[in-house]
Amino acid sequence: xANLQEVxxxxxxxxxxxxxxxxxxxxxxxxxKHIQSxxxxxxxxMGAPLAAYTRIxxxxxxxxxxxxxxxxxxxxxxxxxxxxxxxAGLTEEGTIVVNTQENPQTLKEKLKITSQKVWTVPxxxxxxxxxxxxxxxxxxLGATIHASSLVNLESLEKAVRERFREELAERNIAVIRxxxxxxxxx
Numbered sequence: 001x002a003n004l005q006e007v008x009x010x011x012x013x014x015x016x017x018x019x020x021x022x023x024x025x026x027x028x029x030x031x032x033k034h035i036q037s038x039x040x041x042x043x044x045x046m047g048a049p050l051a052a053y054t055r056i057x058x059x060x061x062x063x064x065x066x067x068x069x070x071x072x073x074x075x076x077x078x079x080x081x082x083x084x085x086x087x088a089g090l091t092e093e094g095t096i097v098v099n100t101q102e103n104p105q106t107l108k109e110k111l112k113i114t115s116q117k118v119w120t121v122p123x124x125x126x127x128x129x130x131x132x133x134x135x136x137x138x139x140x141l142g143a144t145i146h147a148s149s150l151v152n153l154e155s156l157e158k159a160v161r162e163r164f165r166e167e168l169a170e171r172n173i174a175v176i177r178x179x180x181x182x183x184x185x186x
Contacts (some may be wrong), residue, residue, distance in 0.1 A: 001125050003057055003058045003059065003061075003151055004055065004056075004061065005055070005056045005057070005066075005071050005072065005148070006053070006054070006055050006061075006067040006069070006070045006071055006072070006167065007021070007024065007053065007054040007056075007070055007072045007073075007074060007144075007148075007150070008051055008052075008067050008070040008072075008073050008074070008081050008089075009021050009047075009052040009054070009069070009073075009076065010049070010050075010051055010073065010074065010075045010076065010077070010084055010086050011046060011050060011051075011052070011075075011076035011077055011136075011137070012046075012047050012049055012050065012076070012077050012080070013044075013046045013047055013048045013050055013086055014046040014047065015076045015077060015135065015136060016051060016076070016135055016136070016137030017039075017051070017074075017076055017137060017138060017157055018037075018039040018050075018052040018159050019065065019119055019137050019163075020052070020074070020076070020113045020137035020138070020140060020141050020144075021037045021038075021039070021052040021053060021054045022093050022163075023055070023137075023138070023141060023156065023159050023160060023163060024054050024056075024141060024144070024145075024150065024151065024156070024158045024159075025037035025054050025070065026159035026162065026163070027145075027151040027152075027155040027156040027158070028056045028132045028150065028151050028155070028157040029133075030151075030155040030158055030159060030181050031151055031152070031155050033056050033057060033058055033151075034053060034056070034058070034059060034060050034061050034080065034090070035054065035056055035057075035061070036053070036054070036063075037052070037053065037054050037055075037170065038052070038053055038062055039051070039053075040052065040062075040066065040145060041140070041176070046152060049080055049083065049084055052089070053066065053067045055067065055158045056150055056151075057148055067089075067092070068089045069089045069091055069138045070089060070090055070091070070094065071091050071093075071094050071095070071098075071148075072094060072097070072144070072148050072150075073086055073087065073090050073094065073095075073096045073097070074096075074097045074098075074140050074149070075098045075140075075142050076095065076123070076136045076137060077099065077136075078080075078099055078100040078102075080100055081098070081128075084166075087111065087113070087116075087183050088127050090116055091116075092115045092116070093115065093116070093149060093186040094095075094117075094118070095116060095117040095118075095119065095138060095141050095147050096111075096113070096116060096117070096118055097119040097120075097144050097183070098118070098119070098120050098121075098135050099121060099122070099123035099124060099139070099140055100121075100122070101120075101122045101125065101183070102120055103120070103186070104117075104118045104119060104120045104184050104185055104186035105186035107120055107186070108162070108186045109174070110140045117185055117186070118186045119143055119146070119147040119183050119184065120143075120183070120184055120185075121139060121140065121142070121143035121179050121182055121183040121184070122182060123136040123137075123139030123143065123179055124136055124142045126139045126159070126178050126179050127139050128174045129178075129180065130171055130174050131171055131172070131175060137173040138160065138175045138176050138179075139175050139179040140179065141176055141179070142175065142176035142177060142178065142179030142180040143178065143179045143180065143182075143183035146179075146180045146183045147183060147185065152170070152179045153176070153177070155175060155179060157173050157176070160173055160176065161173075
């Protein structure tokens with residue numbers, strides 16, 4: 001499947017990594033694409049590391065397994081860079097999106113990344129400014145679609161409006177747009 005795109009999300013329980021995966025998947029469905037979205041966790045507690053996955057394709061997806069070689073890795077909590085091998089299996093031409101204030105080139109050097117693209121976005125700051133809470137999932141989603149073009153902004157906004165009540169949806173859309181604009185790459 002040449003057009004198959006696989007995304008692995010790294011977050012902590014309660015940060016909304018799986019919700020982000022589901023919103024991306026819903027936006028892809030809106031665009032007529034085929035998807036899979038699933039979490040990987042056991043009896044996790046709030047704050048424990050977890051992963052979620054999204055597959056997107058223009059063709060039916062026949063795989064039914066975890067994602068081992070993602071094209072895109074998204075990190076909601078930058079402290080996970082020290083405790084989880086977030087780069088494991090990332091394809092040579094892959095992309096990583098990280099919630100951090102750090103410069104993408106500095107992060108690229110720190111992680112010893114040579115061929116992959118690195119995108120950074122101050123997702124926590126954006127979420128606190130607009131949502132008054134450090135819930136970073138929609139902010140990293142904005143940066144993720146800017147970095148990857150997996151779905152368009154309008155489809156993601158529609159998915160958010162379908163998921164959340166009106167006022168919360170509009171605030172999350174503001175977060176997505178802000179993060180889309182503030183995302184930087186190296």
